[in-house]
Amino acid sequence: MHQMKTKHRSFLSFLCFIIVSLVFALSDCAVSSGDHFVYHGFAGVNLTLDGNALVTPDGLLELTNDTVNLGHAFYPTPLSFNTQQRPNGTVRSFSVSFVFAILSVHADISADGMAFFVAPTKNLSNTWAQYIGLLNSGNDGNTSNHMFAVELDTTQNDEFKDIDNNHVGINIDSLTSLRAHHTGYYGGDDSGSFSNLTLISGKAMQVWADYHGETTQIEVRLAPAGAAKPARPLLSAVCNLSAVLVSDKSYIGFSATTGAISTRHCVLGWSFAMDGPAPAIDLSKLPELPRLGPKPRSKVLEITLPIATGLFVLAVGLVVVLLAYRRLRYKEVKEDWEVDFGPHRFSFKDLFHATGGFRKKNLLGVGGFGQVYKGVLPESRAEVAVKRVSHESRQGMKEFIAEVVSIGRLRHRNIVPLLGYCRREGELLLVYDYMSNGSLAQHLYSEGGQQPALGSWAQRFRIVKGVAAGLLYLHEKWEKVVVHRDIKPSNVLLDSEMNGRIGDFGLSRLYDHGTDPQTTHMVGTMGYLAPELVRSGKASPSTDVFAFGVLLLEITCAQRPVLRQQQQQHTLMDWVLEHWQNGLLAETVDPSLRKDYNLDEACLALKLGLLCSHPFVSARPTMRQVMQYLEGDAAIPELTPTHFSFTMQALTRQDEGFESPSSMLDPPLLTTSMGTFSSLSGGR
Numbered sequence: 001m002h003q004m005k006t007k008h009r010s011f012l013s014f015l016c017f018i019i020v021s022l023v024f025a026l027s028d029c030a031v032s033s034g035d036h037f038v039y040h041g042f043a044g045v046n047l048t049l050d051g052n053a054l055v056t057p058d059g060l061l062e063l064t065n066d067t068v069n070l071g072h073a074f075y076p077t078p079l080s081f082n083t084q085q086r087p088n089g090t091v092r093s094f095s096v097s098f099v100f101a102i103l104s105v106h107a108d109i110s111a112d113g114m115a116f117f118v119a120p121t122k123n124l125s126n127t128w129a130q131y132i133g134l135l136n137s138g139n140d141g142n143t144s145n146h147m148f149a150v151e152l153d154t155t156q157n158d159e160f161k162d163i164d165n166n167h168v169g170i171n172i173d174s175l176t177s178l179r180a181h182h183t184g185y186y187g188g189d190d191s192g193s194f195s196n197l198t199l200i201s202g203k204a205m206q207v208w209a210d211y212h213g214e215t216t217q218i219e220v221r222l223a224p225a226g227a228a229k230p231a232r233p234l235l236s237a238v239c240n241l242s243a244v245l246v247s248d249k250s251y252i253g254f255s256a257t258t259g260a261i262s263t264r265h266c267v268l269g270w271s272f273a274m275d276g277p278a279p280a281i282d283l284s285k286l287p288e289l290p291r292l293g294p295k296p297r298s299k300v301l302e303i304t305l306p307i308a309t310g311l312f313v314l315a316v317g318l319v320v321v322l323l324a325y326r327r328l329r330y331k332e333v334k335e336d337w338e339v340d341f342g343p344h345r346f347s348f349k350d351l352f353h354a355t356g357g358f359r360k361k362n363l364l365g366v367g368g369f370g371q372v373y374k375g376v377l378p379e380s381r382a383e384v385a386v387k388r389v390s391h392e393s394r395q396g397m398k399e400f401i402a403e404v405v406s407i408g409r410l411r412h413r414n415i416v417p418l419l420g421y422c423r424r425e426g427e428l429l430l431v432y433d434y435m436s437n438g439s440l441a442q443h444l445y446s447e448g449g450q451q452p453a454l455g456s457w458a459q460r461f462r463i464v465k466g467v468a469a470g471l472l473y474l475h476e477k478w479e480k481v482v483v484h485r486d487i488k489p490s491n492v493l494l495d496s497e498m499n500g501r502i503g504d505f506g507l508s509r510l511y512d513h514g515t516d517p518q519t520t521h522m523v524g525t526m527g528y529l530a531p532e533l534v535r536s537g538k539a540s541p542s543t544d545v546f547a548f549g550v551l552l553l554e555i556t557c558a559q560r561p562v563l564r565q566q567q568q569q570h571t572l573m574d575w576v577l578e579h580w581q582n583g584l585l586a587e588t589v590d591p592s593l594r595k596d597y598n599l600d601e602a603c604l605a606l607k608l609g610l611l612c613s614h615p616f617v618s619a620r621p622t623m624r625q626v627m628q629y630l631e632g633d634a635a636i637p638e639l640t641p642t643h644f645s646f647t648m649q650a651l652t653r654q655d656e657g658f659e660s661p662s663s664m665l666d667p668p669l670l671t672t673s674m675g676t677f678s679s680l681s682g683g684r
């Protein structure tokens with residue numbers, strides 16, 4: 001039991017030892033034990049301070065900081081320099097080292113100075129400002145002061161026989177130095193020659209002062225902070241301190257006074273040892289020195305700072321401009337209701353990049369409403385045609401977009417898919433699948449005497465059938481009636497397999513099966529407008545049939561719907577009719593086919609074309625019937641040119657003030673001639 005207790009106790013003391021060792025190991029800024037210590041900064045260090053001395057939060061010991069100041073800092077416990085019993089004991093060897101800096105407000109005017117001292121008391125309240133805080137005029141030079149000091153003197157006082165205002169001295173009991181030397185050190189370079197230093201330079205310097213007890217040799221060295229301890233001392237004196245430090249209790253510390261000049265006397269680190277060299281001070285652990293006044297600007301900063309600032313401002317400006325440009329460039333109009341059309345809405349940025357910024361190179365063509373650009377969508381890599389339609393008002397935009405989007409759901413092999421849209425201020429962009437073979441118009445009319453690309457009749461007839469199938473789908477086979485309103489060769493596009501596909505749906509109108517189309521402002525292209533459409537503005541499937549009839553004649557004859565002959569304007573229809581009357585119907589077929597065509601099919605196309613573009617709505621077939629005629633599933637009614645002859649009469653009598661009888665079929669005014677159309681002032 002007793003043994004257990006002892007064991008327990010010894011374990012406890014072992015624990016204490018461990019803790020104490022740990023504490024010592026951790027507090028490496030203040031290693032002090034017995035008669036040696038080293039302080040790297042003085043944060044938390046027990047110093048006895050008086051006067052203006054203070055330790056900054058950073059751990060810097062500031063002995064003075066202001067005008068007419070005096071400060072002392074003591075190691076708190078007294079040290080025993082004198083080994084033997086008083087009197088006539090001998091003073092042991094000791095060694096002190098410290099890093100200091102003197103920061104003067106004015107770079108080249110000196111203040112009093114500072115000193116390391118050994119004194120018999122901590123009560124230096126009787127000292128005066130101009131005596132470095134060590135002595136006063138009454139006791140200066142009195143051997144009963146028992147004081148040893150190393151002074152760093154920045155003022156030349158004649159009464160103390162100072163050599164200059166920048167010297168280091170060894171002082172015993174007096175401000176008059178036993179030995180003094182201009183501040184500097186030996187061994188600055190390899191030759192070991194003397195290098196000057198300036199105490200008030202504000203730069204940190206290190207002092208080593210060593211007393212050798214046996215030889216009574218005092219050596220003082222100085223070096224810029226960071227330099228090694230010089231081999232050759234700056235000051236060396238033989239002085240038996242046994243007669244000076246007679247007390248067995250002496251205090252060590254620092255003292256400083258400022259003259260009339262605001263000066264900070266700072267100590268950064270301090271080490272001391274009895275009977276051995278002072279521990280080395282690790283410069284990297286010392287606190288930072290404060291700055292006095294504005295930090296001197298380095299040359300590098302002076303040049304680079306304005307440049308960097310300029311660059312920064314430039315960069316910020318550039319970013320702002322770029323952002324603003326981006327905003328403007330890609331600005332769109334987006335309204336809440338458009339959320340419903342999500343996938344059909346394209347971002348303008350995508351379309352902008354797809355078309356290479358709407359570059360001229362990508363321009364496919366220019367129509368009545370705007371330009372069409374070829375593009376490749378950034379994500380899907382799909383080839384598209386983007387049509388930019390300029391529009392003024394936003395009125396009816398919601399309905400219009402709704403129609404565009406619902407038309408986007410049309411899927412037929414003879415319809416150019418409408419992929420979606422994008423809206424900007426005053427501009428609407430419609431996105432279609434790209435048709436690699438362009439429009440029928442490009443193939444139909446030879447440009448510059450070139451052979452038209454649409455060589456064979458069979459190819460043309462196939463395209464005719466395709467367009468008819470597409471129109472039939474629009475009129476009857478989809479959930480709503482779609483009136484295209486602008487059937488013409490430039491809106492018939494040819495895909496990679498030369499299939500005719502109806503394109504350009506931006507202007508189409510939808511309405512429910514079995515209802516009357518609403519009157520809207522007229523759209524379409526001169527020459528393809530049914531007479532009743534010109535009058536009433538009401539588009540209907542029949543008006544599409546009319547335009548299809550014109551297209552049919554155009555494809556067969558390779559002639560534009562309005563001809564100019566000897567300053568007279570003819571419609572293509574009248575021209576074909578005239579030939580038919582004269583028994584020369586086959587003469588109207590495109591001569592570039594070189595009679596290499598199916599005569600029956602060509603005649604069918606011509607007659608069907610005439611029938612479709614009949615001025616009387618009721619005389620026109622439906623697209624279903626047209627398909628049957630073209631496929632040969634039904635025979636086209638027997639027709640003679642006289643069936644259409646009233647057209648000619650209407651044309652000729654109009655100038656004589658002819659009014660058609662109201663008993664006639666649907667349209668009371670029968671006009672297909674260009675004369676009436678041109679009075680619409682061009683339309684587009």
Ligand SMILES: Nc1ncnc2c1ncn2[C@@H]1O[C@H](COP(=O)(O)OP(=O)(O)OP(=O)(O)O)[C@@H](O)[C@H]1O
Pocket residue numbers: 364365366367368369370371372385387416432433434435436438439441442486490491493503504525
């Ligand atoms: N989806 C497409 N794929 C390839 N080329 C196209 C496509 N859409 C239009 N184009 C080309 O762009 C040209 C211009 O088309 P746009 O529709 O603007 O004018 P238009 O058809 O001549 O007149 P309108 O304004 O009456 O439609 C067309 O002639 C055609 O060559």
Ligand SMILES: *[C@@H]1O[C@H](CO)[C@@H](O)[C@H](O)[C@H]1NC(C)=O
Pocket residue numbers: 051052053054065066
């Ligand atoms: C100077 O030291 C005194 C204390 O002695 C202190 O109150 C004062 O703030 C210090 N001044 C500066 C500028 O550090």
Ligand SMILES: *[C@@H]1O[C@H](CO)[C@@H](O)[C@H](O)[C@H]1NC(C)=O
Pocket residue numbers: 046047076077
């Ligand atoms: C500082 O040291 C002195 C003298 O050893 C002692 O009296 C005092 O209590 C110490 N102060 C602190 C805060 O440790």
Ligand SMILES: *[C@@H]1O[C@H](CO)[C@@H](O)[C@H](O)[C@H]1NC(C)=O
Pocket residue numbers: 087088
């Ligand atoms: C101490 O030394 C002085 C001379 O240095 C001598 O006069 C004196 O007698 C000595 N005193 C003792 C006690 O040894």
Ligand SMILES: *[C@@H]1O[C@H](CO)[C@@H](O)[C@H](O)[C@H]1NC(C)=O
Pocket residue numbers: 088089090214215216240242243
């Ligand atoms: C220094 O003085 C003491 C006492 O006065 C004496 O004992 C000692 O021998 C002296 N040392 C030297 C080197 O003279």
Ligand SMILES: *[C@@H]1O[C@H](CO)[C@@H](O)[C@H](O)[C@H]1NC(C)=O
Pocket residue numbers: 123124125126
């Ligand atoms: C310090 O010494 C002076 C005399 O020099 C005395 O008046 C004062 O009381 C002393 N102060 C302390 C704290 O002992």
Ligand SMILES: *[C@@H]1O[C@H](CO)[C@@H](O)[C@H](O)[C@H]1NC(C)=O
Pocket residue numbers: 142143144
């Ligand atoms: C030296 O100081 C002591 C005590 O302060 C004093 O008694 C003595 O007279 C002084 N000596 C001189 C020469 O002033």
Ligand SMILES: *[C@@H]1O[C@H](CO)[C@@H](O)[C@H](O)[C@H]1NC(C)=O
Pocket residue numbers: 182194195196
């Ligand atoms: C050092 O300073 C002294 C006094 O100002 C001057 O005479 C001497 O030439 C200087 N030495 C060097 C090496 O600058």
Ligand SMILES: [Mg+2]
Pocket residue numbers: 367490491503504
């Ligand atoms: Mg078009």
